[in-house]
Amino acid sequence: MTLTNPPHRVGLFVTCLVDMFRPSIGFATVKLLEQAGCIVEVPDTQTCCGQPSFNSGDRSSTAEIAKNVIDAFDGFEYIVGPSGSCIGMLRQYPELFSDNDPYKARAETLATRAYEITSFLTDILSFDQIIADYQGSITYHDSCAGLRELGVKNQPRQLLGKIDNLDIKEMNEAETCCGFGGTFCIKYPDISNRMVSNKSSNAEDTGAKTLLGGDLGCLLNMAGKLKREGSTIEVRHVVEVLANMTQAPAIGEAQYDLANEL
Amino acid sequence: MQINSPDFKNSSKKALDNPGLQKALGNLRNGFPVKRANAVQRMPEFELLRNEGRDIKNHVIANLDFYLEEFETNVTKNGGNVHWACDAEDARKAILDICQKANAKTVTKGKSMVSEEINLNEYLESNGVQPVETDLGEYILQLREDHPSHIIAPAIHLNLDDVSSIFSEKHGTPHTSDPAALMQEAREVLRDKFVAADVGITGANFCVAETGSTIIVTNEGNGDLTQTLPRVHIVITTIDKVVPTLEDMSLFLRLLARSATGQEFTVYNTLSTGPRRENDADGPEEYHVVLLDNGRSEMIGTQFQDMLRCIRCSACMNHCPVYGAVGGHAYGWVYPGPMGSVLTPKLIGIEKSGHLPNASTFCGKCESVCPVHIPLPKMMRHWREKEFEKHLSPKGFRFGIGTWAYFAKRPALYRWLARASAFSLKLMGGKSRRIRSLPLKNGWTAWRDLPAPEGGTFMDQWKKNQSTETSPSHPDNKCRS
Ligand code: SF4
Numbered sequence: 021m022t023l024t025n026p027p028h029r030v031g032l033f034v035t036c037l038v039d040m041f042r043p044s045i046g047f048a049t050v051k052l053l054e055q056a057g058c059i060v061e062v063p064d065t066q067t068c069c070g071q072p073s074f075n076s077g078d079r080s081s082t083a084e085i086a087k088n089v090i091d092a093f094d095g096f097e098y099i100v101g102p103s104g105s106c107i108g109m110l111r112q113y114p115e116l117f118s119d120n121d122p123y124k125a126r127a128e129t130l131a132t133r134a135y136e137i138t139s140f141l142t143d144i145l146s147f148d149q150i151i152a153d154y155q156g157s158i159t160y161h162d163s164c165a166g167l168r169e170l171g172v173k174n175q176p177r178q179l180l181g182k183i184d185n186l187d188i189k190e191m192n193e194a195e196t197c198c199g200f201g202g203t204f205c206i207k208y209p210d211i212s213n214r215m216v217s218n219k220s221s222n223a224e225d226t227g228a229k230t231l232l233g234g235d236l237g238c239l240l241n242m243a244g245k246l247k248r249e250g251s252t253i254e255v256r257h258v259v260e261v262l263a264n265m266t267q268a269p270a271i272g273e274a275q276y277d278l279a280n281e282l
Numbered sequence: 283m284q285i286n287s288p289d290f291k292n293s294s295k296k297a298l299d300n301p302g303l304q305k306a307l308g309n310l311r312n313g314f315p316v317k318r319a320n321a322v323q324r325m326p327e328f329e330l331l332r333n334e335g336r337d338i339k340n341h342v343i344a345n346l347d348f349y350l351e352e353f354e355t356n357v358t359k360n361g362g363n364v365h366w367a368c369d370a371e372d373a374r375k376a377i378l379d380i381c382q383k384a385n386a387k388t389v390t391k392g393k394s395m396v397s398e399e400i401n402l403n404e405y406l407e408s409n410g411v412q413p414v415e416t417d418l419g420e421y422i423l424q425l426r427e428d429h430p431s432h433i434i435a436p437a438i439h440l441n442l443d444d445v446s447s448i449f450s451e452k453h454g455t456p457h458t459s460d461p462a463a464l465m466q467e468a469r470e471v472l473r474d475k476f477v478a479a480d481v482g483i484t485g486a487n488f489c490v491a492e493t494g495s496t497i498i499v500t501n502e503g504n505g506d507l508t509q510t511l512p513r514v515h516i517v518i519t520t521i522d523k524v525v526p527t528l529e530d531m532s533l534f535l536r537l538l539a540r541s542a543t544g545q546e547f548t549v550y551n552t553l554s555t556g557p558r559r560e561n562d563a564d565g566p567e568e569y570h571v572v573l574l575d576n577g578r579s580e581m582i583g584t585q586f587q588d589m590l591r592c593i594r595c596s597a598c599m600n601h602c603p604v605y606g607a608v609g610g611h612a613y614g615w616v617y618p619g620p621m622g623s624v625l626t627p628k629l630i631g632i633e634k635s636g637h638l639p640n641a642s643t644f645c646g647k648c649e650s651v652c653p654v655h656i657p658l659p660k661m662m663r664h665w666r667e668k669e670f671e672k673h674l675s676p677k678g679f680r681f682g683i684g685t686w687a688y689f690a691k692r693p694a695l696y697r698w699l700a701r702a703s704a705f706s707l708k709l710m711g712g713k714s715r716r717i718r719s720l721p722l723k724n725g726w727t728a729w730r731d732l733p734a735p736e737g738g739t740f741m742d743q744w745k746k747n748q749s750t751e752t753s754p755s756h757p758d759n760k761c762r763s
Binding site for chain 1: 291641642645663667686691715729
């Protein structure tokens with residue numbers, strides 16, 4: 021960032037899982053964006069990106085939800101979120117509207133401005149001044165939508181590489197789906213279980229202390245499996261490490277009492 | 283082949299609990315994908331080839347009538363016959379008719395998924411013609427009265443022991459687990475069949491319009507013998523296999539071998555261009571091509587048109603984590619894996635095959651390896667849309683999604699729902715911060731815990747921070763305020 025440029029005005033797309041399950045990921049994202057010189061706002065009419073409806077074949081509800089997101093983020097220079105999957109959904113909005121629908125052009129504008137956080141920091145802002153302290157080894161799960169729809173692969177690793185003493189131990193099949201798949205894990209739990217079991221054993225085999233990823237859905241799935249199996253690997257969203265916000269217990273870890281923290 | 287797709291859930295459960303199958307699937311997952319990756323790495327222009335392949339196929343689909351007619355004209359010019367078949371019944375009848383005119387008692391067959399699609403073997407048998415599969419995998423399956431579970435490696439669900447048992451049972455030979463000995467045993471049995479067969483039936487990987495040729499690729503050479511030894515050669519194939527020129531065919535052969543098995547080229551590439559000519563050393567007296575439509579032409583101009591680009595390489599299933607977990611039989615019909623999840627609903631109806639396009643996480647791996655860039659997840663989603671429109675998706679599921687959408691469209695209500703969920707789930711997590719069992723969400727908690735929420739929604743905490751602070755403070759503090 022050169023100082024002569026006015027700061028970017030970024031709208032944070034919180035994502036429903038972060039809103040409900042792990043607000044600290046949202047705050048870590050804000051912290052990184054502010055460190056990179058952005059002004060962050062959080063439109064309070066945002067809800068969900070619409071993926072549950074979209075992937076269930078309910079196009080008309082999806083279009084309604086998309087309109088809400090488009091309205092909520094109208095006028096922002098960028099829309100950034102801590103999820104490849106939700107941002108991938110925002111990028112698909114144009115196909116929900118016919119050419120003569122006024123929302124079509126707005127959807128296209130939104131799609132070109134929507135970014136996943138690690139790729140926004142590296143690809144758009146060329147920001148890499150990570151100020152974080154982390155001791156130990158991590159392994160990284162490449163969530164599918166981020167990886168294959170948005171090309172998020174090296175960006176988180178590049179940023180993590182800026183942290184002294186952080187050692188990346190790649191696991192086998194890091195790019196293979198963890199079996200979450202939104203409603204898939206509820207509709208086909210046995211198959212989903214096989215997939216997440218493969219993932220947890222690949223993660224275990226690295227001997228890494230922490231498993232990181234960029235999508236909370238996958239992280240809840242993997243943490244839930246690892247904890248059920250009694251594993252000691254801790255699971256976190258990558259922004260928690262990058263923003264130096266690892267004081268809070270990892271996903272699904274005990275001994276966390278918010279009341280005591282306040 | 284009987285349709286078992288409605289039973290996908292049960293079949294997949296059984297598959298997951300079948301150790302033999304799981305072992306075989308493990309071999310598959312560690313085999314083809316690795317070989318493909320190496321082959322692609324050795325070929326820097328692979329991406330260009332993929333784009334070219336996609337473009338050629340798109341061009342052919344847009345001009346399908348032209349190329350099919352050109353193909354027919356050239357087959358006829360070479361002395362062969364083209365039989366147009368609208369549906370499976372037409373194709374079966376045409377084939378039986380040719381067999382009966384040739385007084386055929388036995389026919390040898392090369393591997394053909396289209397013949398599975400039209401239930402050819404059962405039909406021929408019930409009409410007094412005995413088909414003999416000559417592809418090793420298919421031969422094993424025929425002995426076991428089994429069906430293919432994969433489009434290029436039909437017996438991939440079996441292990442060596444399975445083969446050894448069925449050979450010893452059906453051939454009356456001693457048990458052996460030496461693969462070479464088993465192969466030799468099959469060769470000996472099949473050799474006599476090749477000689478005895480009156481008709482040879484093969485599929486086609488491609489039909490070349492400019493020459494009127496068909497080509498099959500095999501790694502065993504059985505295809506050669508099936509099409510050159512018998513007096514009559516019948517090719518059963520579908521209208522989407524036509525390519526304009528030999529040059530185009532070569533491009534697809536390069537894409538096919540690498541995408542399928544990671545080979546630079548398949549071992550045997552056998553072209554057939556009409557019946558034997560006067561000075562030919564060998565070849566059949568008659569050459570017939572049965573061109574089956576079976577609903578494919580109806581896909582043109584629809585959301586499913588791109589599926590017609592498929593060259594049946596199997597890369598999508600080899601890389602699919604769902605296929606890799608449950609194998610091909612669970613899909614319950616001829617075409618398994620991602621390509622089957624798009625094609626099967628068209629061929630047997632979405633009413634019977636609704637599970638197939640639903641049993642996907644949309645991880646996108648299939649599309650990323652498809653040599654002709656077929657957007658498989660997108661088309662699976664289109665099938666889900668059709669299901670939704672027709673009210674075929676399960677009631678409870680529709681209700682759940684509908685309720686969710688209702689809230690997602692109404693921000694104020696949604697805030698309240700998020701707050702309530704975060705609160706109650708946190709409570710349920712208790713001190714361990716993990717939920718081990720959840721009513722209505724048993725699918726999740728049967729196999730894993732649900733990490734409990736931190737408590738409070740992001741939106742509420744953010745709002746609180748904004749109203750209590752005049753200037754933006756460090757988000758670290760916001761998190762705890
Ligand atoms: S859909 Fe693509 S990857 Fe799958 S079999 Fe067809 S060509 Fe191969």
